Amino acid sequence: SQQGEEDPQALSIQEGENATMNCSYKTSINNLQWYRQNSGRGLVHLILIRSNEREKHSGRLRVTLDTSKKSSSLLITASRAADTASYFCATGQYNFNKFYFGSGTKLNVKP
Amino acid sequence: DVKVTQSSRYLVKRTGEKVFLECVQDMDHENMFWYRQDPGLGLRLIYFSYDVKMKEKGDIPEGYSVSREKKERFSLILESASTNQTSMYLCASSPTGQANEQYFGPGTRLTVT
Numbered sequence: 001s002q003q004g005e006e007d008p009q010a011l012s013i014q015e016g017e018n019a020t021m022n023c024s025y026k027t028s029i030n031n032l033q034w035y036r037q038n039s040g041r042g043l044v045h046l047i048l049i050r051s052n053e054r055e056k057h058s059g060r061l062r063v064t065l066d067t068s069k070k071s072s073s074l075l076i077t078a079s080r081a082a083d084t085a086s087y088f089c090a091t092g093q094y095n096f097n098k099f100y101f102g103s104g105t106k107l108n109v110k111p
Numbered sequence: 112d113v114k115v116t117q118s119s120r121y122l123v124k125r126t127g128e129k130v131f132l133e134c135v136q137d138m139d140h141e142n143m144f145w146y147r148q149d150p151g152l153g154l155r156l157i158y159f160s161y162d163v164k165m166k167e168k169g170d171i172p173e174g175y176s177v178s179r180e181k182k183e184r185f186s187l188i189l190e191s192a193s194t195n196q197t198s199m200y201l202c203a204s205s206p207t208g209q210a211n212e213q214y215f216g217p218g219t220r221l222t223v224t
Contacts, residue, residue: 031210042115042201042215043154050210088153092210098144098169099213103153 004032004072004089004102012108019076021105023089024069031092032065033099034074036085043088046074081111114138115216117202123222130189132219134202140214141207143185145169145177148199148218160185161207192223 004025013019023032031050035043049056049065049072056063062075076083086106090099118133136143142161146154146169156169158177166177174196178186185204189196199220203213 033212035213035215040199040218040220042217043203043213044215045212048210048212090213098156098159098167100156101146101154103151 004091004100006087006089006102006105008105009103010106010108012110013079015079015081015109015111017079019079019083019107019109021074021087021107023072023074023102025072025089025091025100026070027091027093029067029091029093032063032072033090033092034061034063034072035088035090035101037088037104038085046087076107079107079109081109083107084109115202115204115214117200117216117219119219120217121220121222123224124189124192125224126193128189128192128223130192130221130223132187132189132200132202132221134185134187134204134216135183136185136204136214137183138204138206138214139182140204141182142205143179144203144205144213145175145185145187146201146203147171148201154201157187192221194223197221197223 004023007022033048034046086104088104115136144159145157160179176188202216205211205213
């Protein structure tokens with residue numbers, strides 16, 4: 001499978017703590033994206049990191065990419081109850097306009 | 112704001128029925144996608160289209176077909192619905208190019224009885 005695989009499958013933390021999710025993939029990629037899905041809804045794009053980038057920030061989000069290890073991590077700092085959702089990584093391949101999604105990490109932030 | 116709409120949020124159909132799921136985007140995107148989402152399996156690509164009347168199979172096209180007669184509309188067709196097609200169906204669109212985000216619709220939860 002070319003899908004990314006997220007780890008852990010589920011994560012439960014207290015409000016204010018940091019949440020870290022990891023994504024591993026198998027083939028060379030052009031870019032990697034993270035999406036959030038609130039229960040029963042569509043996915044919302046969070047951040048994109050290109051294969052020649054190592055780290056990217058957006059508000060409370062920090063994404064790292066290690067192409068030698070074929071892995072990425074998403075860090076959410078100072079989490080809030082509203083961050084409770086499932087988070088997916090999606091890998092974009094060269095010469096294709098499609099993406100491969102992992103099975104997601106379910107984050108629960110307790111108030 | 113990009114908007115991707117799907118024709119129904121919830122749908123209940125009987126085995127053997129022909130089912131149409133419609134998706135419309137309002138941002139003139141070239142690419143459109145249909146995924147299904149099942150617990151523990153993530154999103155799996157059924158079909159995608161990179162232009163009007165153009166389509167390519169994704170990872171699980173069996174039992175499905177698609178139609179794209181207009182740029183803004185992408186339809187997923189279940190020729191003869193089966194219970195194993197009970198799932199959440201998500202439509203997405205994106206501009207052409209290799210590093211563009213996808214914009215998702217709210218999803219259609221289809222139950223086949």
